[in-house]
Amino acid sequence: MPWIQTHLVVDRSQAPLVELLFENLGALSITLGDAGDEPMLEPAPGETPLWSATRGIGLFAGDTNIDDLRSALDQALNRDTGRHLQLEVLEDKDWERAWLERFKPMRFGSRLWICPSGHRVDAADAVVVDLDPGLAFGTGTHATTALCLRWLDGADLSGKTLIDFGCGSGVLAIAALELGAARAIGIDHDPQALLASRQNAERNGVSGRLAVYSSDALPPSPKPLVIANILANVLVELEPVISGWVAPGGELVLSGILREQAEEVMTAYSDKMQFDAPMQQEGWVLLHAHRR
Ligand SMILES: C[S@@+](CC[C@H](N)C(=O)[O-])C[C@H]1O[C@@H](n2cnc3c(N)ncnc32)[C@H](O)[C@@H]1O
Numbered sequence: 001m002p003w004i005q006t007h008l009v010v011d012r013s014q015a016p017l018v019e020l021l022f023e024n025l026g027a028l029s030i031t032l033g034d035a036g037d038e039p040m041l042e043p044a045p046g047e048t049p050l051w052s053a054t055r056g057i058g059l060f061a062g063d064t065n066i067d068d069l070r071s072a073l074d075q076a077l078n079r080d081t082g083r084h085l086q087l088e089v090l091e092d093k094d095w096e097r098a099w100l101e102r103f104k105p106m107r108f109g110s111r112l113w114i115c116p117s118g119h120r121v122d123a124a125d126a127v128v129v130d131l132d133p134g135l136a137f138g139t140g141t142h143a144t145t146a147l148c149l150r151w152l153d154g155a156d157l158s159g160k161t162l163i164d165f166g167c168g169s170g171v172l173a174i175a176a177l178e179l180g181a182a183r184a185i186g187i188d189h190d191p192q193a194l195l196a197s198r199q200n201a202e203r204n205g206v207s208g209r210l211a212v213y214s215s216d217a218l219p220p221s222p223k224p225l226v227i228a229n230i231l232a233n234v235l236v237e238l239e240p241v242i243s244g245w246v247a248p249g250g251e252l253v254l255s256g257i258l259r260e261q262a263e264e265v266m267t268a269y270s271d272k273m274q275f276d277a278p279m280q281q282e283g284w285v286l287l288h289a290h291r292r
Contacts, residue, residue, distance in 0.1 A: 002062040003028075006069065007055060007086040009035040014077060015054040024056035025069055031057040042231050045190040062089075083141035103133065106140050109153025112175055114140040127153075127178050130204055131171060136188075136196035138169035144229050144255045147279055147286035148172050152227075152252055157181040162225035163245050166234075166256075170197030170210065172227055177206040185223070189215040197227050228254055232261035236268045243272045246291045254287040261289060 010018055015032055020032045035055035036041070043049050060069070066087065073081040103116040105128075113121045113128045121128050133139045140146055152172065153259050158180040164173035167186030168192075177184055184206075186197045194212050201207040214218075219241065226245045228235060233240065247250045254272055257265050262285045266275050273289035280286075 001092050003090040004060045004066065005063055005090050006058045006060065007087040007088070008058075008073065008081065008084060009053055010057050010077070012050045012052050012054055015050045015056060017076060018056040018073075018114055021073060021103045022056060024060075025060070025072055027058035027060055033057065035148040035242055040257050042234075043080065043092045043245075045192070053146075059090075061267075076147075079230075084218060106146075108140065108146060108175075109150035112149055112153040112179065114149070114171070116173075129171065129175050131169065131174075131200055134169060134196050134200075136169040136190065136193040138171040140171065143282040143284040144286075145171060145200045146230050147284060148219060148253060148255050149175055151279065151286055151288065152176050153177055155179075155225075155251075159280055160225050161185070161223045162227060163187065163220060163223050165215075165226060165228035165245070167197045167212065167228040169197060170200045170212070170228075172229065173197065173210050174206055175202050176225075176227075177209050178204065179203075181225075182209065184210045185220050186210060186212040186216075186259065187215050187220075187250050188212075208211075222250065224250040226250070226252050228252075232265050237266050239268045243269060243291070246273075248291055250291050252287075252289045252291065254289075255284070257260070257285050257287065259283055 009017055033055045034051045035053040038051045040049055045264050105113050105119050105121050107113050107117040111125045111127050113126050114131050115128050116132050139147050140149055152175050157176050159182045162176055162181055164186045167173055167188045170186055173184035173186045179271050188194055196278040197212045203211040222245055224247050262278055274292055275287055275289040278287055279284040
């Protein structure tokens with residue numbers, strides 16, 4: 001059976017009404033997204049900010065009466081919605097298969113792989129992290145994660161304990177453990193991320209070596225490696241905390257930084273850290289430093 005997907009762009013104040021209308025009109029799923037160019041990077045847990053121009057997307061059964069839908073929207077929004085409502089017919093397909101086709105194993109550096117369900121990696125020297133996209137950030141598809149995974153692949157982690165600050169799905173901590181790190185501590189302020197990290201660690205057989213903490217728990221003692229893929233403003237604001245977690249002579253890896261923000265982040269850490277040249281990918285940079 002085909003489906004009908006409707007798109008309607010409204011301003012922020014009307015978005016909750018569109019969501020409610022789509023729901024009352026029988027939408028099977030509703031998505032609110034950015035209709036302009038207004039990225040929302042990392043809202044705090046529990047916050048659901050909307051865009052000044054918000055695109056409401058409703059998925060309806062193929063036999064939905066579109067004229068009824070249009071007139072209900074016109075009435076509720078008090079405007080001629082018909083001119084703005086875009087319709088798209090989605091042919092039915094094997095969605096599980098489509099998902100598997102989209103998410104394929106990805107290699108980072110020379111031997112580190114992220115492998116979603118339904119796939120396998122055959123390379124003889126492969127170090128494989130089994131991971132599917134979930135509610136927490138971190139699959140390797142975003143450049144900030146990819147940079148960290150590439151860095152981890154090239155690092156000597158054997159026997160080290162690391163802190164993964166902003167652990168999200170736990171992808172970095174789990175990759176580090178698979179690559180030879182002894183223990184990892186994952187920290188995040190989002191309960192969903194803590195749960196995802198625990199579940200992913202379990203799935204990869206490293207849960208005995210990954211401890212996961214909420215960021216309001218007691219701060220850990222300094223460790224030889226700290227990796228933090230958070231946004232630049234958080235990295236700058238939390239410099240004293242993050243620097244304090246790096247043992248003397250230890251290493252710090254910072255990601256989540258746009259190229260034009262790199263200077264500001266390095267300046268914030270320069271008293272305690274000696275930086276190498278940044279790694280770059282798609283406008284994002286990774287900064288690596290040793291503690292002085
Ligand atoms: C960009 S994601 C990185 C996830 C994963 N480490 C990766 O590399 O893909 C950033 C993570 O940091 C967490 N985060 C953001 N600000 C934080 C803060 N102030 N304290 C603790 N965690 C924070 C978010 O909840 C999110 O899970």
